[in-house]
Amino acid sequence: MVTKQLKGSSNEADLTRADSLAREIFSDVANKWAFLIIESLGERTLRFSELRNEIEGISHKMLTQNLRMLERNGLVERSVYPTVPPRVEYTLTTPGQALRATVDGMCAWTHRYLGHIESSRRRFDT
DSSP: OOOOOOOSOGGGGOTTSTTOHHHHHHHHHSSHHHHHHHHHHTTOOEEHHHHHHHSTTOOHHHHHHHHHHHHHTTSEEEEEEOSSSOEEEEEEOHHHHHHHHHHHHHHHHHHHHHHHHHHHHHHHHO
16 A cells, blocks of 8 residues: 655545545544554553453454554554563554544444444334
8 A cells, every 4th residue: 555645735634535645544544443442552551462352353463454554554652672572562642542532432422322223223124
């Protein structure tokens, strides 16, 4: 994937444009695994295995891919310590913490409307 550099063009920040940098970033971070990683990290620093234990159902491959994507976008910081075996820890950066506020809002929205959504699904499916 080629990373686009924002050169001040308002088109790059336009989510409605298929070729915008904003849409590429949105596509990267707006997935369930990224949201769950951000929510799990919160204000903590966790190792890979701790994150995997926190997020039920995520595979080793998906956790690795999403952590790399979040690190590439500057939302997660990866620290490697020279031990045997190497110790690797992940923590949210300042922009990651800012995104966490949105993730927390999505989680709160889900809890608030879960009953309504369940009822709607039952009605729709019958």
